[in-house]
Amino acid sequence: MRSVVTTCFALCAFLPLTASAVEVLGKKPGHVWGGPSSVANDQAITRMIWAPGIDDGYVPQGVTWSGGALYLSGYRSTDPKIDRGPCRIFKVDPENGNTLAQFDLPEDCGHVGGLAYVGKGILIASDTRRLYRIDAAAAFAPGNSSNAVTATVGLHGEVKGSFVDFDGSAVFVGSFERDAAKAKGHFLPLSIFDTHNGKTVNETAAIRSIPLPPEAQGAAFDKGGNLWITASSSRFGLLYRLDSKTGHVATSYEMVIGIEDIAFDDDGRLWSVSEAGSLRWQRWSKTFPVLFGVDLSKLKENRQPAAAHGRAQAVLRLPARAGERHVGLHDRAKR
Numbered sequence: 001m002r003s004v005v006t007t008c009f010a011l012c013a014f015l016p017l018t019a020s021a022v023e024v025l026g027k028k029p030g031h032v033w034g035g036p037s038s039v040a041n042d043q044a045i046t047r048m049i050w051a052p053g054i055d056d057g058y059v060p061q062g063v064t065w066s067g068g069a070l071y072l073s074g075y076r077s078t079d080p081k082i083d084r085g086p087c088r089i090f091k092v093d094p095e096n097g098n099t100l101a102q103f104d105l106p107e108d109c110g111h112v113g114g115l116a117y118v119g120k121g122i123l124i125a126s127d128t129r130r131l132y133r134i135d136a137a138a139a140f141a142p143g144n145s146s147n148a149v150t151a152t153v154g155l156h157g158e159v160k161g162s163f164v165d166f167d168g169s170a171v172f173v174g175s176f177e178r179d180a181a182k183a184k185g186h187f188l189p190l191s192i193f194d195t196h197n198g199k200t201v202n203e204t205a206a207i208r209s210i211p212l213p214p215e216a217q218g219a220a221f222d223k224g225g226n227l228w229i230t231a232s233s234s235r236f237g238l239l240y241r242l243d244s245k246t247g248h249v250a251t252s253y254e255m256v257i258g259i260e261d262i263a264f265d266d267d268g269r270l271w272s273v274s275e276a277g278s279l280r281w282q283r284w285s286k287t288f289p290v291l292f293g294v295d296l297s298k299l300k301e302n303r304q305p306a307a308a309h310g311r312a313q314a315v316l317r318l319p320a321r322a323g324e325r326h327v328g329l330h331d332r333a334k335r
Helices: 002-012 136-140
Strands: 045-050 058-066 069-076 087-092 099-104 114-119 122-127 130-135 149-155 163-166 170-174 184-189 208-211 216-221 227-232 237-242 249-254 259-264 270-274 290-294
Touching (some): 069 114, 087 122, 099 136, 114 170, 114 259, 122 136, 122 163, 130 136, 227 259, 227 270, 237 259
Parallel strands (some): 058 114, 114 163, 216 259
Antiparallel strands (some): 069 087, 087 099, 114 122, 122 130, 130 149, 170 184, 184 208, 216 227, 227 237, 237 249, 259 270, 270 290
């Protein structure tokens, strides 16, 4: 009996706790044994898809939705010390998890941290210091897609494209910053791709700006005009709801570590992805390289103090739970 118990304990120590009863669609990465780890607020997760490209070394980053499909961006790196690499966008069927097509961004892209759909078949991809306007039909059609990028705009000064979204009229770009005083989001006119194609802009080109939580990773506007922001590192994950006019934090929710960009689908479900468990970050305490859909009504609100910019620093700087691994190196490449 003792040997059976010992064997069970040894095996269970390496078995990841399943995030929920939801089936994980798509192709499971070869290095993942078992299912995804259990994560905060997993009772609100209604769909999960293994992120494509993990076996090829891509680190999942940007997420957007258009025409019933999910789009996921990533850069290729398996080295914790290397935060840039070739950039790719995957088009994913949310019903079965299949990858429908893929598009490689130009060679000057190194960390495609955000994606946004702005209508009329146009995607915007953000690298830290560059925005790309992409004709989605041309990018994901069979054959030569060399003409799919129709404009590029460089970013300078306080304006960084760690992530990007669209509020219906302006392009919103946000910066990943550990220093809360530097964390900002800027609203740029959509016309900037025509007026400044091939040029560089700074904060003087912005319509306005708002403060953001530190270590912000992604953004999405809901139908009510609220701005949702993710923030994360190897030790914590948070989802914030902000006033899009002022940047004031209304509420926050604990989420999986390494949570990245977010997007709303046509039914109001929030989609996101975590880089935890990618080959680059396979030694983190959680294994969750998964595209996942969230029912916001099922989220449990964070009960930590409501300090807008202190919370991301204070909420989950906790040691790993028993049986979980943690490596101190952070991916904070969105600089």
